[in-house]
Amino acid sequence: MIISTRALGHLLSRRAAAAPTRVTPVLTARAFADYNVHVEHGRGEWKTYGDIDQYKPGMYQIKCFNKISPIGLAQFPSDQYDIRTDAQEGNNAHAILLRSHKLQEEDVPRTVRAIARCGAGTNNIPVARMTELGIPVFNTPGANANAVKELVLCGMLLGSRRVIDGINHMKDLGQQGLARERVEKDKAMFGGQELKGKTLAVIGLGHIGSQTARDARALGMTLKGYDPGLSVQSALRLPRALELMDSITAAVSDADYISLNIPYIKGEGGTHGVIGADVISHFKPNAVLLNFARGELVDSEAMKEFLDAGDGRYVTDFPDDLVWDHKNAVVLPHLGASTEEAEDAAAAMAADTIRDYLESGTISNSVNFPSTSLPDRPEHTVRFTVVNKNVPGVLAHITETFGDADLNIIQQVNHSRGEIAYNVLDIATMGHEEVLSFKNVQEKITMLEGVLSSRVMYGAPGTGYAKNLDGEYFV
Numbered sequence: 001m002i003i004s005t006r007a008l009g010h011l012l013s014r015r016a017a018a019a020p021t022r023v024t025p026v027l028t029a030r031a032f033a034d035y036n037v038h039v040e041h042g043r044g045e046w047k048t049y050g051d052i053d054q055y056k057p058g059m060y061q062i063k064c065f066n067k068i069s070p071i072g073l074a075q076f077p078s079d080q081y082d083i084r085t086d087a088q089e090g091n092n093a094h095a096i097l098l099r100s101h102k103l104q105e106e107d108v109p110r111t112v113r114a115i116a117r118c119g120a121g122t123n124n125i126p127v128a129r130m131t132e133l134g135i136p137v138f139n140t141p142g143a144n145a146n147a148v149k150e151l152v153l154c155g156m157l158l159g160s161r162r163v164i165d166g167i168n169h170m171k172d173l174g175q176q177g178l179a180r181e182r183v184e185k186d187k188a189m190f191g192g193q194e195l196k197g198k199t200l201a202v203i204g205l206g207h208i209g210s211q212t213a214r215d216a217r218a219l220g221m222t223l224k225g226y227d228p229g230l231s232v233q234s235a236l237r238l239p240r241a242l243e244l245m246d247s248i249t250a251a252v253s254d255a256d257y258i259s260l261n262i263p264y265i266k267g268e269g270g271t272h273g274v275i276g277a278d279v280i281s282h283f284k285p286n287a288v289l290l291n292f293a294r295g296e297l298v299d300s301e302a303m304k305e306f307l308d309a310g311d312g313r314y315v316t317d318f319p320d321d322l323v324w325d326h327k328n329a330v331v332l333p334h335l336g337a338s339t340e341e342a343e344d345a346a347a348a349m350a351a352d353t354i355r356d357y358l359e360s361g362t363i364s365n366s367v368n369f370p371s372t373s374l375p376d377r378p379e380h381t382v383r384f385t386v387v388n389k390n391v392p393g394v395l396a397h398i399t400e401t402f403g404d405a406d407l408n409i410i411q412q413v414n415h416s417r418g419e420i421a422y423n424v425l426d427i428a429t430m431g432h433e434e435v436l437s438f439k440n441v442q443e444k445i446t447m448l449e450g451v452l453s454s455r456v457m458y459g460a461p462g463t464g465y466a467k468n469l470d471g472e473y474f475v
Contacts, residue, residue, distance in 0.1 A: 362374075
């Protein structure tokens with residue numbers, strides 16, 4: 001939202017006439033003047049900005065889809081953030097917070113600067129399209145790691161012993177009044193094996209995989225692992241006893257248990273069906289596959305053939321049309337992160353990530369933008385951020401435009417990721433007139449070829465945003 005004190009007063013007068021009994025806290029004209037920065041462009045109608053009845057000046061608006069943990073939402077200061085729940089309109093949203101909601105492009109107003117999912121996966125968000133629109137998408141890696149890891153360990157026990165079959169059998173005997181009479185005789189039907197001394201192959205050694213490996217080692221298991229994108233940080237979390245392998249097939253060979261902890265990536269070179277017939281052919285006949293990552297990672301037909309052929313087991317946290325009723329399969333209703341603690345942690349991390357981006361331009365835990373940060377904005381500066389296509393020459397044109405406007409860049413950073421680039425620049429305000437106008441320079445930069453959006457950050461929540469919409473200037 002980019003608006004001057006004069007335009008603000010006009011709009012608030014319109015609102016007061018339409019709803020004279022509504023009392024809404026506003027940022028006063030004096031407060032706006034104190035910022036000594038002018039960004040109003042004086043163009044366009046109110047419909048360009050969103051819904052006048054939903055607009056709260058001087059506040060960031062956060063639109064929530066799904067029920068978000070109150071502990072997470074408490075990270076947003078109430079005097080700066082207007083939180084809109086799933087049942088409320090968010091037509092002027094500056095950011096979106098969601099869990100499992102299947103986000104559509106029409107759910108994203110033009111005012112949105114960022115989207116965060118309270119969880120690790122982002123397959124319910126059109127990430128590629130958001131990248132084209134210059135909107136960073138964030139997730140919360142590691143927030144639910146402990147919850148998922150604990151369920152993986154539970155899955156190992158369920159795959160070792162026919163605990164569920166035994167429970168169901170006791171219910172049947174109880175209904176017949178035969179439980180006490182038959183319990184000792186029938187328990188032999190549900191024998192199994194211990195985890196101690198067995199080999200666990202961990203495919204994917206991120207937050208969940210490394211925690212699973214660590215706790216499995218504490219249970220006395222032998223460890224093998226595979227992760228072609230293993231980071232230094234993840235490597236430092238691994239037990240020293242874990243043997244790193246150079247392929248999935250090498251890792252799963254001779255493993256008694258296989259824990260799958262990799263992301264689902266569509267398309268050529270992705271991970272769809274990565275556990276197929278070729279990999280499964282290297283399984284031991286009685287191996288237990290634990291899939292708490294994504295259902296699409298496993299080829300269901302190949303898995304069914306494996307289960308039919310021997311005493312192997314499949315424990316999955318995702319629906320499966322082929323093996324849901326197989327005697328050697330345990331299918332759970334996606335319970336991996338379904339704990340209060342995980343939901344609280346994920347929501348808090350998502351809220352902090354959104355705050356960092358809106359308030360300082362910092363990017364962390366984004367799935368489509370480069371990680372970027374600058375030190376705190378120095379005194380007597382304005383922070384300017386630019387999102388642009390990652391093509392040659394754009395940065396030079398940006399800095400040249402500041403120079404032409406006699407604006408000095410105190411510090412800056414430029415990072416890129418794939419087709420997108422992100423710039424953070426701190427601009428000196430000293431040596432200028434009492435009120436420094438960014439109106440013209442922001443329009444020139446935003447309308448440069450290759451630029452998608454820009455923000456002027458000077459302390460007024462929700463203001464200073466501009467976009468290049470296919471050659472049309474949106475403010």
